[in-house]
Amino acid sequence: MGKLLSLPTSNLRIERAEVRPWSMPLGMRTARGAVAVRRGWHIVLDARGHQGWGDVAPWPGFGADHAAVEAALERLDLRAETLPFDLPAPVLHGIEQAQLDLAARLAGMPLARMLSAEPARRVGTHRLVADAAAARAAVADGAIALKIKVGAEPLDADDARVGAIRAAAPAADLRLDANGAWDRATAARSIERLARHAPAWIEQPLPADDLDGFAALRRNSPLPLALDESVALFAEAIVGLAAVVVIKPMFVGGLRRSLDLARAARREGARVCITHALDSRVGRLGALHLAAAYEGVGGPGVHGLSGPGPCAPRGRFIPLPAGAGLGDVSPMGEAA
């Protein structure tokens, strides 16, 4: 057995531990096809009249698949005090999050305080937009950064769409995300062309495993380049490679490891963008608390957390929910 992850409630007797499957309609198109339904599991731990919640939600293309995660959950001892680091990342995420939530609720403090002495009370976020009308609406609502998916259409179409969004939002940070859709030659050509719209960065121009290609691309890029899928695949090994590191705690394997990774990336001079992975309400709340812990008081970061429910932005910020632990985890927004 390799390195062990020690858990925050190791001195506590867990009275009940449960794994509950959840699913919710997503209706999303990705570079890998349609994702109609998002599925995962909640880990629920009970002790002294409190419940801690953790989310386990794998995603195709980001590490372990659904079947591998399900098999690992079946073998898991939910009351263990330590876990082997070689469990699938979403499993480590779920059990650590449930433990942190439980410990925070027992201590009567927000989960973010378990990670940092002075977490931010609100977190800056970008908004995902697909066209100029959506960009205009987001900016009118207070957004200062917009995320745009590219790479699914020919370069001419992306160029025209990003240009229209830039005209609609001349002062906004534009964050382009290719989700690994380009080969090396297309990526070089696309970056060169899209640079005229002055985006803040371009994310994952190449497939996740092409780190050599990414390093070469970055040496010649007129723009900052970000990694996301590669972070899910290689975790700490990408520190120092990218100008921007996108961190999804579900795929990094937990909130504490994500915070360490974020701080390591910052020490190397990278910008950090913390996001959820379209997880359930529980997972999204965890990413929000992580971003608050990373930013600390008055942190200037703009992360990628906006969405419905607890991550609905007010202007450019999402407020950290009131109450102990993750905050209100009901309604879950998904049916078992």
Ligand SMILES: [Mg+2]
């Ligand atoms: Mg991305």
